[in-house]
Amino acid sequence: MSGGSPERSTSVLAALAVAFFWAVxxxxxxxxxxxxxxxxxxxxxxxxxxxRGARNTAGLTVYLAVLVAVxxxxxxxxxxxxxxxxxxxxxxxxxxxSGGNPYSAVLQTTIPVGSPFVYPPGELAWYALPQxxxxxxxxxxxxAGVLIVCALGLAGLKVGFAAVALPAxxxxxxxxxxxxxxxxxxxxxxxxxxxxxCVALAFASGxxxxxxxxxxxxxxxxxxxxxxxxVLFGWAIAFKQFSLLVLPPVVRHLATxxxxxxxxxxxxxxxxxxxxxxxxxxDPGAFIGTQIALLTFHEEIWGTNLLHTLAQFGDxxxxxxxxxxxxxxxxxxxxxxxxxxxxxxxxxAAVLVGAGIVLVPLLLAKWTTQPYYAYVGxxxxxxxxxxxxxxxxxxxxxx
Numbered sequence: 001m002s003g004g005s006p007e008r009s010t011s012v013l014a015a016l017a018v019a020f021f022w023a024v025x026x027x028x029x030x031x032x033x034x035x036x037x038x039x040x041x042x043x044x045x046x047x048x049x050x051x052r053g054a055r056n057t058a059g060l061t062v063y064l065a066v067l068v069a070v071x072x073x074x075x076x077x078x079x080x081x082x083x084x085x086x087x088x089x090x091x092x093x094x095x096x097x098s099g100g101n102p103y104s105a106v107l108q109t110t111i112p113v114g115s116p117f118v119y120p121p122g123e124l125a126w127y128a129l130p131q132x133x134x135x136x137x138x139x140x141x142x143x144a145g146v147l148i149v150c151a152l153g154l155a156g157l158k159v160g161f162a163a164v165a166l167p168a169x170x171x172x173x174x175x176x177x178x179x180x181x182x183x184x185x186x187x188x189x190x191x192x193x194x195x196x197x198c199v200a201l202a203f204a205s206g207x208x209x210x211x212x213x214x215x216x217x218x219x220x221x222x223x224x225x226x227x228x229x230x231v232l233f234g235w236a237i238a239f240k241q242f243s244l245l246v247l248p249p250v251v252r253h254l255a256t257x258x259x260x261x262x263x264x265x266x267x268x269x270x271x272x273x274x275x276x277x278x279x280x281x282x283d284p285g286a287f288i289g290t291q292i293a294l295l296t297f298h299e300e301i302w303g304t305n306l307l308h309t310l311a312q313f314g315d316x317x318x319x320x321x322x323x324x325x326x327x328x329x330x331x332x333x334x335x336x337x338x339x340x341x342x343x344x345x346x347x348x349a350a351v352l353v354g355a356g357i358v359l360v361p362l363l364l365a366k367w368t369t370q371p372y373y374a375y376v377g378x379x380x381x382x383x384x385x386x387x388x389x390x391x392x393x394x395x396x397x398x399x
Contacts, residue, residue: 008162012050012058015169019043019064022173026072035071039064058161062153062168069149069172076182078138083184083371084111085119086127086137092117093124093131103279104286116290116297119186122238122275126189141188145181148192148378151199152385158202164385171381180374186240187371191378193236194243198351198382200229201250205347205391226391230264234271241294242375245361246354248335253344257390298367305368320366327364334360348386355379 023040027033042064050057087109092102102117102124127137152168153161171177181188204226233250236243247268254261280287301307301316307323310316334357344350355376362368362376 008058008160009050009053011162011166012061013047015061015065015165016043016047016050018166018169018173019061019068020047022068022072033071033075035067039067039071042067058165059156061165062156062161065165065168065172066146066149066153068169069146072173072175072178073142073145073181076142076178078142079179079183082182084109084115085186086141086184088115088117089119089123089127089186090131090137093128096124101279101282101286103290104283116293118290118294118297119240120238120272120276120291121279122193122235122272123186123190123240125235125275126193126239127186138182138184141181141186144189144192145177148188148195148381151192151195152381155199155202155385158205159386159389163388167381167384170384171378174377176370177374177377180371183371185369185371185374187375188378190236190240190242191375193232193239194246194379195382197229197232197236198250198347198386200225200232201391202347202386202389204229205389226259226264227267230267231271233264234268235275237268237272238275240375241291242358242372245331245335245357246351246379248339249342249344249350249353249357250347252339252342253347253350254391256344259391301366303365303368304362304370304373305365306363307366308368323364323366327361330364331357331360345390346387347389347391348383350383351379351386352383355383 019039020043023036023043027036027040042060046057046060046064050061088107091107091109092105095102095105105117106114107117108114127140130137130140149168149172152164152171156164177188204222233243233247237247247265251261251265254264276287301311301320307316307319310319338344338353338357342353344353358376358379362372
């Protein structure tokens with residue numbers, strides 16, 4: 001293995017063990033799938049090579065993770081009568097194409113009919129090209145899940161393949177992420193944009209520079225990666241509102257490491273505004289109403305949250321105002337503390353804290369579906385990959 005450190009060897013071996021476990025569980029004993037048998041054999045072979053100290057096993061493990069991601073997702077057929085999100089997105093894209101406004105329309109494909117379209121316009125932009133090219137967006141999240149693993153693997157070129165091998169394999173083999181990539185929800189795609197933004201930001205980091213006392217960006221390519229990351233983050237916020245909670249710790253990391261955080265924040269929020277403003281200006285009331293509906297539309301207590309857990313032991317209706325206040329004010333207070341007081345040592349730590357902030361409203365809400373946690377899971381994997389990565393101030397390289 002390159003580097004040969006015990007920590008890196010352990011990480012790679014753990015990733016190979018995850019791939020091995022996944023293959024053993026996923027192989028159909030009555031008709032063994034060729035690629036899954038190949039993954040099984042590959043995990044065994046690479047494990048033996050890693051134990052001998054062979055070089056490049058970390059990089060090959062990342063390739064194996066991509067193959068796991070492909071097999072886990074493409075072997076699944078899109079779920080019929082699953083979530084109504086992609087059906088509503090398809091209908092909304094048709095409304096936009098005909099000159100209408102999906103935020104004031106009565107949607108016919110939602111359950112129940114007439115439910116609001118609660119996603120910002122960045123969601124429509126993400127699915128617009130596939131819808132136009134092939135007339136079907138049911139597989140977009142399938143490939144988004146694969147691309148998340150590919151993006152983490154690509155980051156290995158910057159931060160080392162040993163750093164990304166285990167997070168990439170964990171996410172690739174996660175059955176929840178695989179299922180939620182075909183169930184008609186959009187959370188895998190939403191998380192993909194955050195992961196892409198963080199990967200780009202990792203490439204914006206150059207190396208240690210004693211003259212500047214910290215990490216620097218790598219010349220023109222680094223500056224372009226910095227801007228690209230901000231644009232992608234802005235798109236992520238314009239796709240799903242959760243991403244707005246991940247941004248503050250990332251910006252705090254930039255600020256505490258001497259990077260141009262104001263520029264990053266301005267580009268990110270400017271990108272979000274570019275998506276939102278055309279629809280907001282067209283009908284401010286309708287747009288704001290649908291965004292607020294994200295918090296108020298579901299009236300029942302249901303899902304993976306504390307209220308639904310407590311409801312098994314008695315009536316929790318009296319607790320609803322308390323939990324709502326804790327969800328709103330507690331999340332806001334946590335964001336403020338992180339954005340103003342936390343040291344934010346590495347990019348990975350910032351991303352993990354962002355994922356933790358998202359979990360607060362999910363656990364305190366009265367309605368929390370599993371795809372929301374699939375969204376968080378991709379961000380957790382991304383954070384683990386970048387635990388040793390810092391992004392610092394730009395450097396003007398000699399021409």
